[in-house]
């Protein structure tokens with residue numbers, strides 16, 4: 184009895200193991216069948232076209248494309264390797280190659296690519312981008328199939344330049360009471376200074392695009408020009424402190440009443456109608472009306488104490504020229520031609 188019972192127990196144990204194995208195989212087969220027969224789907228995006236693809240079992244991406252009669256051109260690209268096994272719910276994207284124009288360095292590159300992102304396209308073309316270069320559209324941008332423009336690369340170069348520039352001196356004038364009115368004296372001559380200007384110059388494709396001043400430094404201050412303008416309107420004459428209107432330098436010559444000096448007619452009658460008088464009569468341009476008195480320091484020792492009156496005119500007497508009347512031709516010749524300081528009295 185004991186022996187039989189043991190045998191029975193052993194038999195039961197081994198058949199139970201067999202049963203478990205059999206059940207497992209059954210379950211796996213069922214799972215396999217379910218896997219093989221259950222419907223799965225994937226999305227294939229081919230440009231503008233979207234295909235919902237349903238399949239059963241194990242299909243590679245290549246199989247899926249074949250099933251949908253999608254053929255790939257040489258340059259076309261698929262988002263995943265075509266040998267990959269398609270998973271349920273997966274999206275496959277086909278980028279059809281097309282012609283893209285890239286403008287850079289004065290050239291137009293036309294080439295066929297399936298790339299959509301700008302930086303990928305530039306990389307594929309083999310163009311090197313420097314740090315400051317600008318790209319339009321921007322590098323991260325995806326170019327849609329409706330994009331009709333071109334990709335433009337602008338080469339940007341920055342340069343820092345320092346140039347020396349002169350600083351123009353300024354002019355100041357001061358009144359000087361001890362200088363006669365009409366006299367201008369430069370007491371300090373002006374000198375230009377020097378400035379250094381540092382600028383950042385930006386070039387776009389080799390042409391200057393912008394210029395920004397970074398630093399400006401005065402290396403040498405300019406020296407201002409100082410002029411003194413006379414304001415004194417009084418001159419000491421035999422009449423005491425005499426007020427004058429202006430002081431000027433004139434070219435003075437002598438004349439007499441002879442025909443050589445005054446031509447035909449009575450040389451003793453002046454243009455103003457007055458009779459000529461030595462140490463008194465002078466001819467001046469019409470800017471000085473008849474009766475205007477001139478004080479000429481050169482003649483201050485003469486009987487007239489250097490005070491003359493404009494009474495006459497002369498064909499050659501223009502601007503800063505005067506003619507002084509003498510009694511004789513000899514005296515007039517002796518006087519000759521001199522530059523004299525003249526005060527036009529008020």
Ligand SMILES: [Zn+2]
Nearest residue numbers: 439441444512
């Ligand atoms: Zn004469």
